[in-house]
Amino acid sequence: MFPRRFFKKLKRGPQVVLGKDAGAVLAYSGLSSGDVVLEAGAGSGFAAIIWGNAVRPKGKVYSFERREDFADLAQKNVEKAGLEKVVKIVRKEAFQGQRSKADLVFLDCGDSNLLIAEAFEHLKPGGLLVGYLPHVEQLRGFVECAVNAGFELELCLENNEREWLVRERGSRPVNTGLTHTAFLAFLRKP
Amino acid sequence: MFPRRFFKKLKRGPQVVLGKDAGAVLAYSGLSSGDVVLEAGAGSGFAAIIWGNAVRPKGKVYSFERREDFADLAQKNVEKAGLEKVVKIVRKEAFQGQRSKADLVFLDCGDSNLLIAEAFEHLKPGGLLVGYLPHVEQLRGFVECAVNAGFELELCLENNEREWLVRERGSRPVNTGLTHTAFLAFLRKP
Amino acid sequence: MFPRRFFKKLKRGPQVVLGKDAGAVLAYSGLSSGDVVLEAGAGSGFAAIIWGNAVRPKGKVYSFERREDFADLAQKNVEKAGLEKVVKIVRKEAFQGQRSKADLVFLDCGDSNLLIAEAFEHLKPGGLLVGYLPHVEQLRGFVECAVNAGFELELCLENNEREWLVRERGSRPVNTGLTHTAFLAFLRKP
Amino acid sequence: MFPRRFFKKLKRGPQVVLGKDAGAVLAYSGLSSGDVVLEAGAGSGFAAIIWGNAVRPKGKVYSFERREDFADLAQKNVEKAGLEKVVKIVRKEAFQGQRSKADLVFLDCGDSNLLIAEAFEHLKPGGLLVGYLPHVEQLRGFVECAVNAGFELELCLENNEREWLVRERGSRPVNTGLTHTAFLAFLRKP
Numbered sequence: 145m146f147p148r149r150f151f152k153k154l155k156r157g158p159q160v161v162l163g164k165d166a167g168a169v170l171a172y173s174g175l176s177s178g179d180v181v182l183e184a185g186a187g188s189g190f191a192a193i194i195w196g197n198a199v200r201p202k203g204k205v206y207s208f209e210r211r212e213d214f215a216d217l218a219q220k221n222v223e224k225a226g227l228e229k230v231v232k233i234v235r236k237e238a239f240q241g242q243r244s245k246a247d248l249v250f251l252d253c254g255d256s257n258l259l260i261a262e263a264f265e266h267l268k269p270g271g272l273l274v275g276y277l278p279h280v281e282q283l284r285g286f287v288e289c290a291v292n293a294g295f296e297l298e299l300c301l302e303n304n305e306r307e308w309l310v311r312e313r314g315s316r317p318v319n320t321g322l323t324h325t326a327f328l329a330f331l332r333k334p
Numbered sequence: 335m336f337p338r339r340f341f342k343k344l345k346r347g348p349q350v351v352l353g354k355d356a357g358a359v360l361a362y363s364g365l366s367s368g369d370v371v372l373e374a375g376a377g378s379g380f381a382a383i384i385w386g387n388a389v390r391p392k393g394k395v396y397s398f399e400r401r402e403d404f405a406d407l408a409q410k411n412v413e414k415a416g417l418e419k420v421v422k423i424v425r426k427e428a429f430q431g432q433r434s435k436a437d438l439v440f441l442d443c444g445d446s447n448l449l450i451a452e453a454f455e456h457l458k459p460g461g462l463l464v465g466y467l468p469h470v471e472q473l474r475g476f477v478e479c480a481v482n483a484g485f486e487l488e489l490c491l492e493n494n495e496r497e498w499l500v501r502e503r504g505s506r507p508v509n510t511g512l513t514h515t516a517f518l519a520f521l522r523k524p
Numbered sequence: 525m526f527p528r529r530f531f532k533k534l535k536r537g538p539q540v541v542l543g544k545d546a547g548a549v550l551a552y553s554g555l556s557s558g559d560v561v562l563e564a565g566a567g568s569g570f571a572a573i574i575w576g577n578a579v580r581p582k583g584k585v586y587s588f589e590r591r592e593d594f595a596d597l598a599q600k601n602v603e604k605a606g607l608e609k610v611v612k613i614v615r616k617e618a619f620q621g622q623r624s625k626a627d628l629v630f631l632d633c634g635d636s637n638l639l640i641a642e643a644f645e646h647l648k649p650g651g652l653l654v655g656y657l658p659h660v661e662q663l664r665g666f667v668e669c670a671v672n673a674g675f676e677l678e679l680c681l682e683n684n685e686r687e688w689l690v691r692e693r694g695s696r697p698v699n700t701g702l703t704h705t706a707f708l709a710f711l712r713k714p
Numbered sequence: 715m716f717p718r719r720f721f722k723k724l725k726r727g728p729q730v731v732l733g734k735d736a737g738a739v740l741a742y743s744g745l746s747s748g749d750v751v752l753e754a755g756a757g758s759g760f761a762a763i764i765w766g767n768a769v770r771p772k773g774k775v776y777s778f779e780r781r782e783d784f785a786d787l788a789q790k791n792v793e794k795a796g797l798e799k800v801v802k803i804v805r806k807e808a809f810q811g812q813r814s815k816a817d818l819v820f821l822d823c824g825d826s827n828l829l830i831a832e833a834f835e836h837l838k839p840g841g842l843l844v845g846y847l848p849h850v851e852q853l854r855g856f857v858e859c860a861v862n863a864g865f866e867l868e869l870c871l872e873n874n875e876r877e878w879l880v881r882e883r884g885s886r887p888v889n890t891g892l893t894h895t896a897f898l899a900f901l902r903k904p
Contacts, residue, residue, distance in 0.1 A: 147488075147522065164357075164361070167357030170388075272337070279886045298338060302498065323876055504658070512699065528868060528869065528900070544741070547739075547740055556770060577746045682878065690899075
C-alpha cells in the first residue's frame with residue numbers, strides 16, 4: 145500500500161497525473177499483479193509508480209521519457225517508492241526496443257497521436273489504450289486516430305473530484321480547487 | 335485485467351460500487367498484490383471483485399454479508415470473475431471470527447458507524463479505513479466516530495465522473511447520468 | 525414574478541433553455557426593465573418568456589422562428605405568460621425587418637454562426653451577444669466567428685446545477701439528472 | 715444592463731454573492747420590474763445591486779445590515795451602480811420597521827434561521843424565500859425551520875459554474891477555480 149501522503153514527499157517537475165485520474169485508469173483497466181504497462185512520457189514518474197504498485201511484484205512498467213531531466217526525476221521518485229525492479233524509466237523515443245507485449249498503454253505527451261499506431265502493435269489482443277488529453281480537440285483527434293488504427297472506443301470521460309471539509313462548524317465542499325486536469329479516452333484493441 | 339465491460343455481465347442485486355468510487359479507493363489506498371482487505375457488506379460483490387483483482391494472487395478479501403440472498407449473488411459474481419481463491423464471501427456479522435489483520439477496511443452498509451471500533455482492531459498500524467456514505471449526515475457521523483476511535487482523518491471527497499461523446503457531429507458531455515452515488519471518507523490508523 | 529412551477533404548465537416542443545442557463549444570462553447581462561432582446565430561434569418560447577419577464581413592462585423581445593409549428597407553440601406559451609405585449613414571436617428569417625437596436629442578442633439555433641454578423645449590426649455599442657452551444661466545436665466556431673466579426677470575448681462557461689434532497693433520513697444530491705445542456709459564450713460589442 | 719465587468723470595479727468587503735448564484739435566484743424567482751425584495755445582510759451590496767437592477771425602476775430592495783462598515787461599503791457600491799433610488803441599505807436589525815410586503819426575501823447571514831418567521835410575515839402570499847447557506851447543516855436547519863414556519867419547499871440546489879478557455883491551441887475548462895460557494899434553498903409562502 146502506498147498511502148496518499150507518500151506522493152507528497154516526491155519531487156515534482158512536469159505536471160503529474162493525479163489520483164482521481166489514475167484511479168479511473170486502475171478501475172476501468174482492471175490492472176493487476178503480473179500485467180505489463182507501457183507509458184509515454186514519464187514526467188515526474190507519479191503515474192509510473194501507481195501502475196508499478198498495481199502490477200508488482202511480477203508485472204513491469206516501461207515508462208519512456210526522452211527528456212533527461214524528467215527521466216532523472218522520475219528515476220529518483222521510482223527509487224523512493226522502492227519500485228526500481230518493477231518500473232523501468234527508458235530514456236528513448238517511445239517505444240524503441242520494446243519487446244514484451246503490453247496489457248495497458250498509457251499516453252500522456254504532447255504528440256500522443258503519433259504513438260497510437262505503435263501502441264496498437266505493442267498491445268496484446270484485448271489490451272487497453274488510454275489517452276490523457278488536456279484539450280477537447282486533442283481528445284477528439286486521439287479518438288479518431290485510434291479508431292482509424294483499429295481500436296474500439298470504450299469510453300471518454302472527465303473525472304471531477306471535490307474534497308469535502310467535515311468540521312465542528314459544519315460540512316461543505318472546499319471553496320477552491322482543481323476544476324480540470326485532462327480528459328481520458330479508453331480504447332480497446334480487439 | 336478486468337475490462338470495464340466484464341462488470342456488465344455480472345448480475346446486480348443491491349446497488350453496486352461503481353468504477354469512479356472504487357478507482358478513488360484504489361488510487362488513494364495504493365492497494366496491491368498481497369494486501370488484505372476487509373469489507374462489509376458484500377452487496378452484489380462488485381467492490382470485492384475490484385479489491386480481489388488488486389490484491390491477487392497472494393492477497394485476500396474477506397467480504398462480510400449477513401443477507402443470504404446478497405451473499406449468494408456476490409459468491410456467484412466472484413466465481414464468474416475467477417477470484418474465488420482470493421475473495422471470501424463470509425456469511426456472518428462483520429467481522430466475526432476474523433483473524434488476519436487488514437491493510438484496508440471498506441465499509442458500505444447502513445450501520446457502518448457501529449463497525450468502526452472493530453475496524454480499528456482489525457487494521458494493521460498505518461492501515462486505511464474507507465467509508466462509502468450516501469448522505470452528508472452519515473459522512474459526518476462516520477468521521478466523528480472514527481476520529482473518536484483513534485483514526486486520523488485523511489480526506490473526504492466525492493467523485494463526479496462525466497462521460498463524453500466524441501462523434502462526427504461534435505464533442506460534448508452526455509446529457510443525463512449519475513449525479514451522485516456516495517461520499518468517501520478516508521481515515522488512517524496511526 | 526414567474527414562479528419556477530409556472531414553466532411546468534407550459535407545453536414543450538423543441539428542447540428548452542433551462543433556468544440554470546437562463547439565470548447565467550440574466551446575471552451576466554444585467555438585463556432589466558426597458559431593454560431590447562433579439563433571439564433566434566424561439567423554440568418553445570421558454571427563453572423568450574424569461575427575457576420578456578426581465579425587460580417588462582417597457583422593454584421588448586423579438587424572437588425569430590422560421591418553423592411554423594414552433595412559432596405557434598411559442599406564441600401560445602407567451603400568451604399563457606401574459607407577455608404578448610412584450611414578446612413578439614416573429615415568423616421570419618432572423619433578423620429580417622428588425623429595426624430597434626438590441627441590448628442582448630441570444631442565439632440558440634443550428635446555424636448560430638451565420639447570424640453573428642447580423643447580430644453585430646443589430647446590437648447597440650456595449651451590447652451583449654450570447655451563444656447557446658451544445659458541442660465544444662460549436663462553441664469554438666462561434667467564438668472565432670464572433671471575434672472575427674468585431675466582438676470582444678468576455679467569458680465561456682458551462683453551468684452545472686445539482687438538486688439536493690434534504691429529508692428526515694439525510695441530505696444528499698439527487699442520484700441522477702442532467703449532466704449537460706450547452707456551453708454559453710458571452711461576447712461584447714465594443 | 716450591468717455588464718459583468720461592472721462588478722469588478724466595486725469594492726469588496728465581506729464575501730459577495732456571485733453571478734452563478736444570483737442568476738439561479740433571478741431565474742427561479744422570476745423577479746421583475748416593480749417587485750419588492752427584502753434582504754439580510756447587505757454584505758458588500760453585490761446581491762442588492764443585482765436585485766435592484768432586476769426590479770427597477772418601480773420596484774424596491776430593502777437590504778438590512780447591522781454592521782456599519784458593511785453598510786457604508788454597500789451604500790457606496792449601490793451609488794456607483796446608480797441604484798440609490800431603488801436599493802435602500804437599512805442600518806437596522808432585519809426587518810425592523812419594514813412595511814411594504816415583499817415578493818422575495820433573500821437571507822444570507824450567519825443566523826438566517828432566526829429570521830424565517832419574520833420573513834414569512836413580510837412576504838406576500840406566493841412570495842419566495844431564498845436561503846444562501848454555505849454548510850449542509852445550515853441548509854438542513856434552514857429547510858426544517860422554514861417548513862415548520864409554514865413555507866413549502868420548492869428546491870434545494872448548488873450551482874457549479876465552470877469557465878472554459880477557447881483558444882488557438884485548444885478548448886478546455888480552466889484548471890483551477892471556485893468549487894463551492896453555498897447551497898440555495900427555495901421555499902414558497904402558500
